[in-house]
Amino acid sequence: MTPHEDDLLAPVPAIRTGALVGYARVSTKAQLLDRQMRALTDAGCSRIFTDKKSGKNAEREELWKALDYLREGDTLVVPSLDRLGRSIQDLIAIVAGLRKRGIGFTSLHEALDTTTPGGRLVFHVFAALAEFIRELIVQGTNEGLDAARARGARLGRPPAMTDEQIRHARDLLTRPENTVTSIARSLGVSRNTIYKYVPELKGGRIAFAEATIAAELPPPAHSAV
Missing domain, CATH: 1.10.10 (Arc Repressor Mutant, subunit A)
Structure with a gap:
């Protein structure tokens, strides 16, 4: 286990010797990347990857290329959080994966920077809230199913023929x-x-x-x- 894996608030990367790598995305081909590209360039990104696909589309080829390109000590920079993740769980999974590799993460719009103590704390609060919400949903679903069974309700898909x-x-x-x-x-x-x-x-x-x-x-x- 690396030092930054057992300490949630340890600085990652410990020493920022790598490059700033940008990632931008628009949902449709009609939208323009200009504003996002300019923000990432102004932030000092030496390489920028771009996708023109919906965030719900798992096949974000340029994002996977960006993640593969990053090395320990680098920092991934995005214009805003919604450009990176399809959901809060997806976002947390990606950033957690970067952390394990010793790579930082910065979102310009939210001023969130996991290379700083405050940014790391905010992100771990996000992760804790996401897990709490997931557990509430699971608990509520199970309670609803139990109540339905107690009423004698038929669960599952309705029959194809009455x-x-x-x-x-x-x-x-x-x-x-x-x-x-x-x-x-x-x-x-x-x-x-x-x-x-x-x-x-x-x-x-x-x-x-x-x-x-x-x-x-x-x-x-x-x-x-």
Whole structure:
């Protein structure tokens, strides 16, 4: 374990001998990078990587190139926090990864600099809040599921066909002129769904007809002893 991994507030990088590397991003091709590029250049960045993709897009090629380019002692600089992470969890994961490699992080708009004690403290507060919120969401979800089960609520995805639709499908299947495809289309489901909810069909229409007739016959009378 390196010294800066067991001390959350230890300076990272311990000695800033590396370069300032910038990363900028816009969400669409219609947006311009000029303002972000100028801010990063004014901040002293010697190399700038840029993406023109939504933050929700995991394939941010230039960001991964920037992270690969950085070396211990360097500092990653972004115009603002929302240019780097898709979410607070994503942002924290990226900065934590940089810290483990001995790389600093600076966000110009928020004046957040993890190479300073104050910046490191603020970022660890962010991380603690994100973890706290995640635990609250998990706890609330579990409590909601438990309450739903106690009420007898059905959990999970709703069935593809209602009982009424299944009865209607069975009725239509008794008429030879109706195909499985036409029945599925009229009910707004797939052929596979019809086969799933009417399992007798797997043996063919004849097997379905025999099963239907058998179900409608009265039970045999018991002979008197």
